[in-house]
Amino acid sequence: MSTARDTTVATGTTTAAAMAVTTSSASPHGAGDGIAAAVEAPLLSVRGLGSHYGRIAALRGVDLVVGRRQLVALVGANGAGKTTLLRTISGVQRATSGSIVFDGNDITTLRPDRRVRLGLCHVPEGRRVFGPLSVADNLVLGAYGRRDHDVVADDIERMYRMFPILRQRARLPAGTLSGGQQQMLAIARALMGRPRLLLLDEPSMGLAPRLVEEVFAAIVALRAQAMTILLVEQNAHAALAIADRGYVIETGEIVLSGNGKELLYNERVREAYLGL
Numbered sequence: 001m002s003t004a005r006d007t008t009v010a011t012g013t014t015t016a017a018a019m020a021v022t023t024s025s026a027s028p029h030g031a032g033d034g035i036a037a038a039v040e041a042p043l044l045s046v047r048g049l050g051s052h053y054g055r056i057a058a059l060r061g062v063d064l065v066v067g068r069r070q071l072v073a074l075v076g077a078n079g080a081g082k083t084t085l086l087r088t089i090s091g092v093q094r095a096t097s098g099s100i101v102f103d104g105n106d107i108t109t110l111r112p113d114r115r116v117r118l119g120l121c122h123v124p125e126g127r128r129v130f131g132p133l134s135v136a137d138n139l140v141l142g143a144y145g146r147r148d149h150d151v152v153a154d155d156i157e158r159m160y161r162m163f164p165i166l167r168q169r170a171r172l173p174a175g176t177l178s179g180g181q182q183q184m185l186a187i188a189r190a191l192m193g194r195p196r197l198l199l200l201d202e203p204s205m206g207l208a209p210r211l212v213e214e215v216f217a218a219i220v221a222l223r224a225q226a227m228t229i230l231l232v233e234q235n236a237h238a239a240l241a242i243a244d245r246g247y248v249i250e251t252g253e254i255v256l257s258g259n260g261k262e263l264l265y266n267e268r269v270r271e272a273y274l275g276l
């Protein structure tokens with residue numbers, strides 16, 4: 001069971017409030033070693049990760065681990081580097097330093113499609129479904145590349161059980177669905193690839209409160225089914241409340257990490273991200 005000692009201040013940008021949190025690890029990149037030790041054989045391990053847009057450093061020495069069957073939340077303000085971190089993990093953005101290890105394999109320079117084949121699936125922000133195609137066809141496309149065609153229909157049935165609204169809308173063009181329904185379809189389509197790690201970028205963005213609740217309920221259900229998830233959210237409260245672990249990123253650096261619920265009660269997080 002996690003204790004308050006898990007919560008780690010990761011960089012020198014600490015405030016007095018943050019200093020109140022136990023500084024339990026002190027690797028050169030901050031959170032890395034202490035957390036890696038706490039998560040045995042993590043599914044994903046990011047060390048000292050850097051990424052640039054031209055000369056601008058968007059990620060600076062990021063350390064982050066995701067344990068198997070864990071839900072890990074990454075929170076931070078606009079422009080902090082959350083999307084860039086997911087893009088770098090999935091390979092659409094190049095790492096300029098550091099390493100990314102997935103299930104024991106160093107994937108830092110691997111092509112994005114090879115990462116997908118290893119089981120890494122990125123659901124980007126903006127609910128990118130194939131609008132003119134039906135809901136059912138979107139799901140079939142999610143299984144593209146799989147060889148076990150005989151069980152694809154079973155998986156679609158599983159998605160309909162998980163997201164009943166998609167069964168009701170199965171024959172409709174995906175573009176006619178509401179924002180929340182499209183988000184569920186985007187997640188379901190990703191699951192059709194049978195990923196081992198789901199990278200979710202801002203699934204609640206732009207949704208009405210009721211739909212946000214539905215999407216978060218779906219994420220909790222996935223976690224209960226042992227899916228491993230790295231969730232990026234501006235809705236810090238909702239994300240940390242359901243997360244096993246949380247990380248806070250500021251201007252490309254991880255500044256805090258710890259048990260999700262503990263971070264919810266961290267003064268720095270409450271002031272900066274929860275408006276409390």
Ligand SMILES: Nc1ncnc2c1ncn2[C@@H]1O[C@H](COP(=O)(O)OP(=O)(O)OP(=O)(O)O)[C@@H](O)[C@H]1O
Binds near residue numbers: 058078080082084
């Ligand atoms: N294509 C790009 N070209 C240049 N700079 C970029 C590009 N994309 C992002 N950036 C910059 O990189 C930094 C990190 O951006 P990123 O989108 O990763 O942040 P974020 O935390 O996901 O923010 P948001 O919540 O607004 O999406 C920001 O300073 C941003 O301006």
